[in-house]
Amino acid sequence: MATRKRPGGRPLRPLLFLLLIVAAIFGSVGAGAKWGDASFTPELALDLEGGTQIILTPNTTDGQEVTSDDVNQAIAIIRQRVDGSGVSEAEITSQGGRNIVVAMPGNPSQETIDLVSASAVMRMRAVLVESGPGAIDPAALEPGEEPTDGSTADPTADPTADPTAEATDAAPDGALPRETTPTPSPSDEATSESGEEPTAEPTDGATDAPAATPEEIDEAAFAAADADGNGELSNTPATEPTSASDTAWITEQVTYDFYRLDCSLPENRTGGGGDDPDAPLVACTTDGAAKYILGPAELSGSDLTSAQMVYQTTSTGAATNIPVVQMNFTSEGGEKFAEITTRLAGLAAQPPLNQFAIVLDGNVISAPGVDEPIPNGEATISGPETNPFTRSQAQTLANQLNFGSLPITFDVQSQEQISATLGGEQLRNGVIAGLIGLVLVVLYTVFQYRGLAFVTLTSLAVAGALTYGAILLLSWLQGYRLSLPGVAGLIIAIGVTADSFIVYFERIRDEVREGRVLTAAVEQGWLRARRTILASDAVNFLAAVVLYFLAVGGVRGFAFTLGLTTLVDIVVVFLFTHPMMKILARTKFFGDGHPMSGLDPVHLGATVAAYAGRGRTRTRAERTAVAANANRMTIAERRAAEARERAEAESPDDGAVVGAKASDEQEGKR
Known part of the structure; x- marks a missing residue:
């Protein structure tokens, strides 16, 4: 016997799926609150919670001027x-082009405060081993075995086993050190001078076992x-x-330290x-793209006098458009550097020892x-020939070298607890x-849509629960802190979500x-509204992404919550609002068009009678009866009824014959 399938599918399935998502989010937060450091209250940013402010002044021990x-x-x-160190939403700014103001939300540990004020030191060391960034893979290594990825720390191993450390071709002028490992760009770009993405899989396969515990x-x-x-x-x-350079x-x-380090x-x-x-x-x-074992320091920043971005010249002295970094050493540093480069050049066949x-x-x-x-105390660093430095990369490296060449220390001018700049009020x-915006939205929907305000209110409640749960989860797992601009993004989300409804x-x-x-109107209306909702949310999400990556400060907090709530809006409309409307369409209050339902055909100005062919019309009651009968028919019965209607529309007499034949065929099948 043929099964009967009600139009509109099974609306309970998406509702159950949404319920599982909400339960998973709040269940995870609850488990984290009981056995971890999670909380059912989101962490607040500096503007709402306050924190610690440190004012640092960089000084040099030899009296040199500190530039901007x-x-x-x-x-x-x-x-x-x-x-x-895991502190999020910290504000680090320059004060008057001289001092550095570090403001961290909450109560950072003394270890973090000491780390912030520690002096930065630059040293130059010989490379002994180079490898991908990941830690050792326990699943791929039996106890007592050595790794077979070329990053072994065995002093007798052949360092040429590392395929990422091949020597580059000889440079113009014969004395150019060439960059063979990634160097960060000014804005931590995701490209390296070796042409590889920092997020690429490490050569040692260390990230193949993400389930491995630190133990x-x-x-x-x-x-x-x-x-x-x-x-x-x-x-x-x-x-x-x-x-x-001795691997001893x-x-x-x-x-051990090298194997367990995950860069x-x-x-x-x-x-x-x-x-x-x-x-x-x-x-x-x-940038975490590689890790090294390095020998003892042979040069320090004090051996370097200056570094600048210049353009490479050919052996004939002609200038090119390839940026390089030129380093100048002191007389003593130049002598030491000559000895170092003489030794490293002799190891050119054994990278990365060179x-x-x-x-x-x-x-x-x-x-x-x-x-x-x-030998002359002047060296030039260039990128590989296949992927030379960009101007910004070369300038960043030059700035880092110049900074490291100064004996800079950070003097703490003041350290104090600061109250919230905006505060609880x-x-x-x-x-x-x-809340006022929410009440106004509800009042508008009650006035305009009457009974449909129930759908709006419950959908907003579900969207609020999902958004709050996501913020709790991000606060716990990613250290996210909610700022006042982020709150503004949440308030705007009320209008964005209501617009979809x-x-x-x-x-x-x-x-x-x-x-x-109504049952047919819900399905057909969804097909037409879905495209509009997705297009609108796509524009909002694109604007949020652009703001997040291009803006600074509090605007990023606004962009983040705007993007988050846009995604939540899509989830709620697809998994709650539409299924809920399909369920309500089958109820007597909405399905029969009660005047307070917001879907009363009379108040909406619906057509009283619709054309049915051959000069005939049907009233709404007749159409409702036909639709109800169609819901109770089997597929074969519905097809037979449709055949009779087509036959009647073409010719009453012929239609009776055809209809009789269809009925006879149906009886025969039974």
């Missing part, structure tokens, strides 16, 4: 420290680093190193100095390779404004005016 470029570079370094990574790293299997990690070189510096402890995590790139210049160093690039890393604030900003000895006023309701009412029964 130096201050900007110091701000970039401090920002990386703050972001890496499993530590255990695997310890097992791989413990070469003699005695259960202890030695930090003493097996043999006396002969130079800073790589002890078991250094190997893709911002907290591992906070910097802050503290590295021992007489010991090897495990470090990341500032590279030297420039480490600023504990992170590698550049690691160029050396092709030939450089402004937040309360903002919430009141939002109005578009849908008006489409349904248009269909009712044309004489359709």
Whole structure:
């Protein structure tokens, strides 16, 4: 027997799916509140909660002048420290072009405050090992085994196993160190000089096992680093190193630190100095694209007099349009650099041993390779021939080198707790404004749409619950803090969401005016309204994305909440409003067009009778009866009824015959 299927599908399915989403969000927050540090109250930004303000003054120990470029570079370094420490919504600005004001929301730890005020130091070290950014993969390594990805810390290993460290071609003029590892651009662009994306999969496959816990990574790293299997990690070189490029510096402890380091995590790139210049160093690039084992420091920033962005010249002296960075050393620094480059040039066949890393604030900003000895104290860093520096990349590197060449320290001028710049009163006023807007929307829908105001109110409640849950989840997992501009974005979302409902309701009412029964009007109105709603939300979301990436300060908070609520609007309209309308269309109050339902055909000016062919019309009651009978018919019965109607429209006599045949065929099937 044929099954009967009601038109409009099964509206309960999307409602159940939406219920699962809401339950998952608040269930996760509840679990985090019980067993973690989550809360059912969102974290507030500096303008609403207050926090700690530190005023720093950069000074040089030798009396050199600190320029505005130096201050900007110091701000970039401090920002990386703050972001890496997990503090969000911090404000770091320049005061009068001289002082640096760091304002952090809440009560940051003393460790974070000390990290912010620590001096930035630049040192140059020989590269011993280069690898992708990820930590060791426990699933791909048995205890006691060495990694097979070319990033091994075995002193006897052939460093040429690392395919990312191939030497570049000889440079013009014969003495140009060439950049072979990624260097950040001024705005942390997602491109590197090697032409690779920083987010690309690391060569060691470390990110293939995201489920690995820190304990499993530590255990695997310890097992791989413990070469003699005695259960202890030695930090003493097996043999006396002969130079800073000697791989004998790589002890078991250094190997362990290298294996467990994951440079893709911002907290591992906070910097802050503290590295021992007489010991090897495990470090990341500032963008987290690679990690290194480096030998002891051989040069410091004080050995560098200046650095500037220039354009490369050919062997004949002709200028090109390829930006490079020119470094000038002091007389003493030039002599040391000549010895270093002579040694590194002799290792050109064994990359990455022919590279030297420039480490600023504990992170590698550049690691160029050396092709030939450089005896005159003037060196030039260029990008690979396949992907040379851009002007902005070269200028950024020059600024970093100039900053590192100054013996800069940060003097704390003041440190104080600051109250919320806007405070609880402004937040309360903002919430009141939002409630007023909500009440006005509800009153308008009650006046204009009567019973449909129930749908508007419940849809707004669901949208509010989803948005609040998403903010709670982001506050817990990503450290998001709600600012007053973000509150403004939430208030605007009320109008954005209500606009989607109005578009849908008006489409349904248009269909009712044309004489359709409500169940058919809901489906047809949805098909017409859906495109308009998606187009409108797409424009809002695009505007939010542009604002977020191009704006600064509080405008980004506004753009974030605007984009979030736009996505929530789409979810609510598709998974709640439309299914709810399909359910209400089947009720007597809405389906029969009660005057208070907002869908009364008489008040909407619907056509009383509709043309049915052959000069005949049908009243609304007749159309409603036909639709009701159609809902109770099987597919075969409905097809037979349609055949009879077509036959009657063409010829009453012939239609009777055809209708009789259709009825006989139907009886035969039964």
